[in-house]
Amino acid sequence: MRALAILSAALLSLAAPLAAQAQPTAQSRFTAAEIERGRYVATAGDCAACHNAPASAPGREGAEMAGGYPIVSPLGSIYSTNITPSRTHGIGAYSEAEFARALRQGIRRDGAPLYPAMPYTSYAGLSDTDVHALYAYFMKGVRPVDRTAPATSLPFPFNIRTSMRAWNALFLKDERVKVDPGHDAKWNRGRYLAETLGHCSTCHSPRGFLMEEKTGSALAGGPLGAWYAPNITSDKISGIGGWSQAEIAQYLATGHVAGKAQAAGDMAEAVTHSFSKLTRSDIDAMAAYIATVPAVRDEGDKQPAYSYGKSGTFEAAIRGGTQPAMAGARLYSGLCAACHGRDGDGSPDGAIPSLHHNSTVGASRTNNLIAVILHGVDRTVGDRHVLMPGFGENSFVQPLSNLQIAELGTFLRQTFGPGDAISEKQVEIARSQSSLSILLLMARTGMVLLALILIGIVAWRLRRGGLRHAKATLA
Ligand code: HEC
Ligand code: HEC
Ligand code: HEC
Numbered sequence: 001m002r003a004l005a006i007l008s009a010a011l012l013s014l015a016a017p018l019a020a021q022a023q024p025t026a027q028s029r030f031t032a033a034e035i036e037r038g039r040y041v042a043t044a045g046d047c048a049a050c051h052n053a054p055a056s057a058p059g060r061e062g063a064e065m066a067g068g069y070p071i072v073s074p075l076g077s078i079y080s081t082n083i084t085p086s087r088t089h090g091i092g093a094y095s096e097a098e099f100a101r102a103l104r105q106g107i108r109r110d111g112a113p114l115y116p117a118m119p120y121t122s123y124a125g126l127s128d129t130d131v132h133a134l135y136a137y138f139m140k141g142v143r144p145v146d147r148t149a150p151a152t153s154l155p156f157p158f159n160i161r162t163s164m165r166a167w168n169a170l171f172l173k174d175e176r177v178k179v180d181p182g183h184d185a186k187w188n189r190g191r192y193l194a195e196t197l198g199h200c201s202t203c204h205s206p207r208g209f210l211m212e213e214k215t216g217s218a219l220a221g222g223p224l225g226a227w228y229a230p231n232i233t234s235d236k237i238s239g240i241g242g243w244s245q246a247e248i249a250q251y252l253a254t255g256h257v258a259g260k261a262q263a264a265g266d267m268a269e270a271v272t273h274s275f276s277k278l279t280r281s282d283i284d285a286m287a288a289y290i291a292t293v294p295a296v297r298d299e300g301d302k303q304p305a306y307s308y309g310k311s312g313t314f315e316a317a318i319r320g321g322t323q324p325a326m327a328g329a330r331l332y333s334g335l336c337a338a339c340h341g342r343d344g345d346g347s348p349d350g351a352i353p354s355l356h357h358n359s360t361v362g363a364s365r366t367n368n369l370i371a372v373i374l375h376g377v378d379r380t381v382g383d384r385h386v387l388m389p390g391f392g393e394n395s396f397v398q399p400l401s402n403l404q405i406a407e408l409g410t411f412l413r414q415t416f417g418p419g420d421a422i423s424e425k426q427v428e429i430a431r432s433q434s435s436l437s438i439l440l441l442m443a444r445t446g447m448v449l450l451a452l453i454l455i456g457i458v459a460w461r462l463r464r465g466g467l468r469h470a471k472a473t474l475a
Contacts, residue, residue, distance in 0.1 A: 029136075030136035030139065030140050031136075034132070034133050034136040034137075035133075035136045035137050035141045036137075036141075037133040038133035038134045038136045038138070038141060039137050039141055040133075040278075041134050041137070041197065042134060042137055042138075043273075043277050043278070044274060044282070045123065045134075045196075045197040046197075046273055046274040047065065048064070048273060049269065049270075049273055049274070050069050050071070050117075050118075051065045051067055051069065051080045051083050052065060052066070052069065053066045053068045053069065053149075054068060054070070064084070064142060065082070065083050065084045065142050065145075066082050066084055066090075066145040066147055066149065067079065067080045067083065067149030068080065068150055070150075071117045077150075077152065078115050078117045078152045078154070079149050079150045079151070079152050080118075080149065082145060082147065082148060082149045083138060083142075084138075084142050084144045085138060085139050085140070085142060085144045086146045086147075088146055089146050089147055090144060090145065091109070091138065092139070092144060093109065094109050096131075096135045099131070099134075099135050099138070100128075100131045100135075102120070103120060103123045103124075103126060103131060103134070104120060104123055104124040104126060104131075104174055105120060105124070105168070105172065106118060106120035106121075106168065106172070112162075113161045113162065113164035113165055113168065114164070115152070115161070115164065116164070116167075119199050119202055120172070121172055121173075121202075121213075122195065122196055122202060123196060123197075124172060124173060124196075125173075125175070125176055125195050125196040126176070126196050126197070127176055127177075127192070128176075130196075130197075170212070171212040177192045177196060183292075186281075186284070186285045186288050187285070187289050187292070189282070189285040190282075190284075190285035190286040190287065190289030190290070191289040193282055193285060193286050193289075194286050194289055194290060198274075198275070198286060200219060200232070201213050201218055201219060203222060203224055203229040203266060204219045204220075204221060204222060204229040204230070204231075205220065206220055206221060207222060217296045218233075218293065218294075219231070219233050219239075219290075219293050219296075220233055220238075220239075220296035220298075221298075221365075223367070224265070224266055225433040226265075226370070226371040226374065226375070226431075226433040227266055227267075227367060227368055227371045228363075228367035228368055229266070230363060230365075230368075231296060232290060232293070233293045233294060233295050233296045234291060234292060234293055234294065235295035235296055236295070236304065237301045237303060238295075238297050238298040238301045239293075239295060240290075241295060242304050242306070242307075243257070243260060243291075245284070245287045245288055245291050246287070247260060248286075248287035248290055248291060249283045249284050249286075249287035251263065252275045252276075252283050252286060253271075253276055253278075253280075253381075254381050255267065255268055255272075255276070255386070256353070256386070258346075258350050258353065258354075259306065259357040260357070260358075260359060261306060261358065261359040261360065262358075262360070262377065262386075263377075263379060264360075264368070264371070264372050264375070264378075264379070265368070265372075265375065268377060268379035268386075271379055271381065272379050272380045276381045276382070298364065300364060301364050302418070305360075305362040305364070306357055306358065306359040306362060307357065307362065308356065308357070308361065308362035308417050308418055309344070309355070309356025309357060309361065309415065309416030309417060310356050311343045311344065311354070311356060312343050313343070313356075313415050313416070314342055314343050314344070314415065322414070322421070324406065324410045324411070324421065325411040325414045325415075325421075327404075327407040327411075328407035328408040328409070329415075331404055331408045331411070332411055332412070335391065335398065335400075335408075336408075339352045339388070340352060340353075340355050341354075344356050344416050351386075355416045356416040358416070360372055361413070361416045361417045362416070362417045364418065366409065366413070366420075366422050366426060367430065369409055369412065369413070369417075370405060370409060370422065370426060370427055370430040371430055372388070372390075373400070373409065374390055374391065374392035374405070374427075374430060374431060376389045376390030376391075391405070393431075402424045402427040402431065403424050403427075405427045406422045406423055406424045406426070406427050410422050
């Protein structure tokens with residue numbers, strides 16, 4: 001009995017330091033600096049955009065990173081998951097290696113592939129230091145919330161997550177962003193941020209047949225539901241080659257560059273929640289890199305989008321304008337001129353932009369002009385809230401019909417833009433598109449891929465089955 005007591009005491013004294021070694025995880029494993037750094041990395045990566053519980057969630061308490069944000073797809077919703085450190089309902093049980101695998105390879109702790117609504121193809125380039133900082137932040141800087149986000153249950157065959165592996169094998173480059181010795185540290189930092197956390201290419205790059213980003217024409221522009229993420233390559237006509245680096249930086253930090261462009265839609269969200277909160281040096285670094293992205297020209301473009309139009313053309317447009325443009329001019333006078341000025345010069349302090357020298361009015365694609373009339377502008381930078389009301393069906397000012405928006409748009413294009421017309425049909429299409437466009441796009445990406453891959457697998461099985469059958473018949 002006594003021997004046993006001594007033995008267990010001895011074992012305990014042996015085990016104590018071991019236990020202390022196995023348990024120190026809690027407070028001591030991450031420094032306060034690492035956790036803070038992780039918070040910054042999470043802002044740059046805009047995790048909250050998808051992982052915070054939606055505004056409609058009951059009570060909104062514990063909304064931060066608790067998941068449940070629905071990414072609507074035609075087949076059903078894909079819900080973001082709870083990534084708080086709750087061990088039972090969140091990612092509290094994830095080891096750092098498992099966390100890194102989820103971020104860079106899109107593989108969950110249980111080994112199942114995630115849907116690409118989670119932008120792991122961009123996060124794949126993240127450095128070990130940043131992944132570590134993110135892990136520190138998610139384990140120690142985020143409050144655990146013991147609540148399960150609604151489960152994603154897509155109908156068969158889209159519930160077979162395994163098929164994502166085939167797409168990953170084709171298109172996921174699981175490698176870190178390398179330092180290019182041909183450029184300085186600032187440029188390299190900018191490239192790293194733009195390619196990984198900033199994930200500019202998820203919106204701004206055109207996509208191929210299997211919805212993969214076309215790397216050959218990176219950042220040459222891509223549709224986002226009702227919006228269009230424009231060409232931001234260094235091309236002087238189709239892209240932003242005519243912008244100074246300071247202007248690019250100002251756009252990212254504030255979403256507003258007089259005489260060039262303003263950020264609405266998905267870009268306003270990225271500016272509000274992520275880019276406007278980054279350090280000046282990180283913003284300048286991104287601008288330095290973006291200014292060097294290889295030029296891609298769209299042969300249809302004649303002059304830069306921001307260069308069209310001039311002040312004082314209103315009367316001339318009314319006299320010489322087409323029938324729809326004249327109807328549009330009346331709408332403009334009644335609904336827009338109070339803010340944007342009779343001649344489209346904007347407000348004297350520059351807070352309300354001019355409509356000449358405005359990339360949204362001059363762009364060869366009319367998507368953003370229609371979208372901004374439908375949805376308005378909503379952006380917050382620091383304590384400044386930039387708001388233009390929308391004129392879509394839920395407008396608190398005045399809902400406009402497709403015909404009215406076409407007339408108004410045609411007037412704007414003919415007075416301050418390239419001179420073409422906007423049709424009712426174009427407005428109808430834009431209106432039917434969700435404003436959660438990037439998420440929708442990503443969800444669709446997943447859906448299209450799954451469908452194609454499944455068809456591929458079935459075809460391959462049939463062929464193999466066919467071959468086996470043929471061999472059996474021969475034998
Ligand atoms: C564009 C939306 C979006 C962004 C931005 C995003 N996520 Fe996700 N994430 C998702 C969705 C949707 C899922 C669930 C996908 C599924 O169920 O297949 C997910 C799943 C995850 C998972 C797997 C958790 C589990 O369920 O086991 C982790 C970990 C994760 N995200 C971390 C992050 C981090 C860290 C960031 C920021 C650096 C981030 N995500 C940014 C949409 C996003
Ligand atoms: C979630 C999608 C999304 C992401 C991510 C995104 N953008 Fe955008 N971007 C847009 C959309 C949409 C517009 C058009 C906004 C408008 O006209 O109101 C835009 C507009 C711009 C413009 C203005 C171009 C012009 O000619 O008017 C620049 C510059 C730009 N983005 C740079 C970037 C950079 C750099 C990044 C990454 C650091 C980035 N964007 C990330 C969607 C996105
Ligand atoms: C209450 C004032 C107000 C009214 C009314 C208004 N706007 Fe605006 N408009 C703004 C503000 C503010 C911005 C954004 C400024 C910024 O982003 O910094 C803006 C931006 C724009 C842009 C650029 C958006 C982009 O994405 O680049 C266009 C185009 C535009 N307005 C057209 C219109 C038209 C057409 C009407 C009438 C149907 C109208 N506005 C009515 C205040 C207004």
